[in-house]
Amino acid sequence: xxxxxxxxxxxxxxxxxxxxxxxxxxxxxxxxxxxxxxxxxxxxxxxxxxxxxxxxxxxxxxxxxxxxxxxxxxxxxxxxxxxxxxxxxxxxxxxxxxxxxxxxxxxxxxxxxxxxxxxxxxxxxxxxxxxxxxxxxxxxxxxxxxxxxxxxxxxxxxxxxxxxxxxxxxxxxxxxxxxxxxxxxxxxxxxxxxxxxxxxxxxxxxxxxxxxxxxxxxxxxxxxxxxxxxxxxxxxxxxxxxxxxxxxxxxxxxxxxxxxxxxxxxxxxxxxxxxxxxxxxxxxxxxxxxxxxxxxxxxxxxxxxxxxxxxxxxxxxxxxxxxxxxxxxxxxxxxxxxxxxxxxxxxxxxxxxxxxxxxxxxxxxxxxxxxxxxxxxxxxxxxxxxxxxxxxxxxxxxxxxxxxxxxxxxxxxxxxxxxxxxxxxxxxxxxxxxxxxxxxxxxxxxxxxxxxxxxxxxxxxxxxxxxxxxxxxxxxxxxxxxxxxxxxx
Numbered sequence: 001x002x003x004x005x006x007x008x009x010x011x012x013x014x015x016x017x018x019x020x021x022x023x024x025x026x027x028x029x030x031x032x033x034x035x036x037x038x039x040x041x042x043x044x045x046x047x048x049x050x051x052x053x054x055x056x057x058x059x060x061x062x063x064x065x066x067x068x069x070x071x072x073x074x075x076x077x078x079x080x081x082x083x084x085x086x087x088x089x090x091x092x093x094x095x096x097x098x099x100x101x102x103x104x105x106x107x108x109x110x111x112x113x114x115x116x117x118x119x120x121x122x123x124x125x126x127x128x129x130x131x132x133x134x135x136x137x138x139x140x141x142x143x144x145x146x147x148x149x150x151x152x153x154x155x156x157x158x159x160x161x162x163x164x165x166x167x168x169x170x171x172x173x174x175x176x177x178x179x180x181x182x183x184x185x186x187x188x189x190x191x192x193x194x195x196x197x198x199x200x201x202x203x204x205x206x207x208x209x210x211x212x213x214x215x216x217x218x219x220x221x222x223x224x225x226x227x228x229x230x231x232x233x234x235x236x237x238x239x240x241x242x243x244x245x246x247x248x249x250x251x252x253x254x255x256x257x258x259x260x261x262x263x264x265x266x267x268x269x270x271x272x273x274x275x276x277x278x279x280x281x282x283x284x285x286x287x288x289x290x291x292x293x294x295x296x297x298x299x300x301x302x303x304x305x306x307x308x309x310x311x312x313x314x315x316x317x318x319x320x321x322x323x324x325x326x327x328x329x330x331x332x333x334x335x336x337x338x339x340x341x342x343x344x345x346x347x348x349x350x351x352x353x354x355x356x357x358x359x360x361x362x363x364x365x366x367x368x369x370x371x372x373x374x375x376x377x378x379x380x381x382x383x384x385x386x387x388x389x390x391x392x393x394x395x396x397x398x399x400x401x402x403x404x405x406x407x408x409x410x411x412x413x414x415x416x417x418x419x420x421x422x423x424x425x426x427x428x429x430x431x432x433x434x435x436x437x438x439x440x441x442x443x444x445x446x447x448x449x450x451x452x453x454x455x456x457x458x459x460x461x462x463x464x465x466x467x468x469x470x471x472x473x474x475x476x477x478x479x480x481x482x483x484x485x486x487x488x489x
Contacts, residue, residue, distance in 0.1 A: 072409060072410050072411045072412055073407075073412050073413075073414055074411060074412070074413055074414070075413070075414060075415060076163045076164065076165050076370070076372060076413040076414065076415040076423070077149045077152075077153035077154060077157060077162065077163065077164045077165070078153075078164060078165035078166070078167055078415065079136070079145065079148055079149070079164065079165075079166060079167065080136070080167040080168055081135065081136045081137035081140065081166055081167060081168050081169055082135055082136070082137065082167070082168035082171065083096075083135070083136040084133045084134070084135065084136075085133070085134060085135070085136050085139060086132060086133065086134070086139075087132055087133065087134040087138070087139060088139075089139050089141065089144075092134075092136070092139045092140075092144070093143075093144050093147070096136075096144065096147075096148055097144075097147055097148065097151055135171070137168070137169065137171075137287065140287075140290075140291070141290060141291075142159075142290055142291050142292075142293075145159075145164070145291055146158070146159060149162070149164055159292070159424065159426065160426055160463055160466075160467065161374065161375065161426055161429075161467065162374075162426065163372050163413055163415075163423060163424055163425055163426065163429060164423070164424050165415050165417065165421060165422070165423045165424075166291075166421060166422040166423070166424070167420075167421050168420050168421065169283060169287075169362060169420060169421060169422040170362075170419075170420040171420070172420065174203070174420075175203060175206075175364075175419060175420065203281055203364070204216060204275075204278060204281070205271075205278060205281050205330065205364050205365075205452060205454060206364065206365060206452070207253065207365060207450050207452070210249055210250060210253055210452075211250050211253055211254070215274075215275065216249055216250075216271070216275070217248065217249060217250035218248050218249075218250070219248060219249045219270065219271060219274060220246045220247070220248055220249075220270075221246075221247050221248070221249060221252055221266060221268060221270065222268070222270060223239035223240075223268075224239055224247065224252060224264060224265065224266040224268070225239050225240060225264060225265040225266065225267075225348075226240055226261060226263075226264055227240075227261075227263045227264070228263050228264065228265035228333060228348040228349060228350070228435075229263035229336075229346050229347055229348050229349065230263065230346065232351070232397055232398055232399060233351075233393075233395070233397075234384075234386070234387065234393060234395075236349075236350075236351045236398070237350070237351060237353060237386070237391075237393055239266075239267075249271070252264065252266060252332070253332070253450065256332075256333070256334045256450065257334075257449075257450070262334050262336070263333075263334070263336075263346075263347070263348050264333065264334070264348070265331070265332065265333035265348045265350075265435070266330070266331065266332050266333075267329050267330070267331045267350070268329060268330060269327050269328060269329050269330075271330045272328035272329075272330065272454070273328075276303060276328075278328075278454075279328055279456075281364065281454065282328065282360070282362045282364075282454045282455065282456055283360055283362055283422060283456060288360060288456060291424075292358065292360055292424060292458070293460070294326070294360070294456060294458050295325065295458075296326065298324075298325045298326075299324065299325065299326050302324070324459075325458060325459045326456060326457065326458045326459070327457045328454065328455065328456060328457070329454070329455050329457060330452070330453070330454045331350075331368075331433075331451075331452070331453045331454065331455070332450065332451065332452050332453075333348035333435040333450075333451050334347075334348060334435065334449055334450060334451070335366045335367060335435055335436065335437040335449045335450065335451045336348065336435065336436050336437065336449075347434060347435055347436040348434075348435040349398075349432065349433060349434045349435060349436075350432060350433040351393065351394070351398045351432055352371070352373070352381065352393065352394040352398065352402060352430050352431070352432040353391050353392060353393040353394065353430065353431070353432075354375065354378065354383070354391060354392045354393075354428050354429065354430045354431070354468075354471070355390065355391045355427070355428070355457075356390055356391070356427055356428065356459070356464050356471070356472065356475060356479070357427055357457045357458060357459050357460070357464075358424070358425070358426055358427050358457075358458050358459075358460050358463065359424070359425040359431075359455050359456070359457055360422060360423075360424055360455060360456040360458070361417070361422060361423050361424075361425065361453055361454075361455045362417075362421070362422040362453060362454055362455070363417040363418055363419055363420065363421045363422070363451075363452075363453050364419065364452045364453060364454060365419055365450055365451065365452035366418075366419070366435075366437070366449070366450050366451035366452060367416055367417065367418050367419075367435075367437055367451060368416070368417050368433050368434070368435060368451055368453055369414070369415075369416050369433070369434040369435075369436060370413075370414065370415050370416070370417065370423060370431060370432070370433060370434075371406070371412060371413070371414055371431065371432040371433075371434070372412070372413035372414070372415070372425065372429055372430065372431050373406070373409060373411075373412055373413075373429070373430035373431075374411055374413075374429060374430075375426075375428045375429055375430070375467055375468050377409050377410065377411070377430075378392075378428075378430065378468065378471070380405065380408075380409055381394040381396065381402075381405070381409075381430060382394055382395040382396050383395070383471070385474055385475065385478065386478060388478060388481060388482070389478060389482055390475050390478050390479045390482050391475075392471060392475070394430070398432070417453070426463065426467065427460055427463040427464050427467050427468075428463075428464075428467040428468040428471055428472075429467075435451050437449070
């Protein structure tokens with residue numbers, strides 16, 4: 001599945017050495033054989049699906065995203081973490097899953113008092129205990145999350161294979177400018193204000209901070225997507241603006257805001273590699289560990305080595321020697337408004353692909369629209385391995401052919417993340433991201449119309465293998481090259 005001629009691209013590009021005709025001919029021949037095997041596998045999978053009735057009829061005239069008798073689009077499971085619940089974990093679980101709560105009159109509500117497909121009834125504070133109500137984000141556990149999803153969304157829900165949207169992962173006040181609360185430099189404000197500051201934090205992954213923060217604004221981007229709207233196929237997944245004059249992060253944002261590069265996009269680890277303290281703005285670490293089993297021991301040890309053994313770059317060298325279990329990419333693009341008379345397909349996007357890592361994707365500004373396809377339907381998406389990186393992409397025209405195919409796949413999830421939301425994407429789940437604004441939400445009234453998101457990419461060895469053994473085997477050469485820094489993308 002990986003054309004072997006790509007192994008020569010890096011050396012030919014750097015050295016200009018093209019005097020290997022015999023070797024090149026052999027590798028090109030092997031390349032064509034492997035590509036032929038790939039096409040044969042695609043046809044075989046699709047023919048088997050048609051015979052089994054999974055792809056029972058053609059539905060070519062169905063528009064992308066529009067429900068039809070044969071489409072299986074479904075809202076992704078979700079839970080609102082701002083929901084008020086009892087502060088005691090067992091009571092919170094009972095309230096969420098069994099529908100029991102106590103009103104001011106002491107009456108009890110049970111699961112029979114509400115429809116099975118609705119959220120729990122509003123929790124009313126007891127007059128005798130005004131402080132016995134917390135937000136769900138403060139008490140939720142992994143078990144509660146899974147049980148809730150099974151009760152309200154899918155009785156077969158499993159975090160290993162199912163996505164889930166965490167609504168209001170971050171409270172709205174955590175995005176407020178701290179200047180409205182207390183003057184940090186002067187130290188003014190009472191202790192309560194300072195506690196509120198610690199809860200809110202002073203966010204730097206915002207448009208205003210990126211444009212004005214002296215450290216972030218001058219950060220140099222190694223590469224970015226100059227046009228993430230009009231390219232298709234493999235080219236749409238590879239940054240193309242890597243050469244020429246360096247571009248800083250603030251310059252990149254201004255190009256989007258000014259309209260010079262309205263479809264530009266970045267997905268970069270550089271920001272948090274240079275400023276690791278920004279990891280905490282993606283998701284509260286304690287919550288990521290509790291809900292998704294995020295293990296930070298290796299990354300914390302590498303940071304310790306980096307700063308304790310900084311002399312001569314020893315710490316940095318040792319950190320690179322040990323492959324990372326976690327990375328923290330930041331994604332920025334313009335939110336193009338969908339309105340009458342505008343081609344709704346021409347907006348920044350990331351085409352359908354699958355990766356070997358679990359992705360906790362948080363929305364820090366603006367919106368993103370997600371299309372998620374379970375791994376079990378990979379054979380219907382013409383999966384093709386990346387040339388150099390550790391992912392598979394769907395080798396179908398995303399603007400025409402893939403739209404038609406998604407309307408015929410048995411199950412496709414959709415969701416929109418807005419500021420403060422997060423979505424969990426299991427390893428090898430197919431996902432596409434659209435940076436378009438449907439006018440529903442705060443971004444429609446915003447002048448900057450930017451989408452800023454950040455992810456925790458974490459490697460789960462067991463899920464890497466069990467979720468799709470074939471993919472996990474085929475991707476090994478690319479993972480080795482990526483770990484060793486031999487990729488050219």
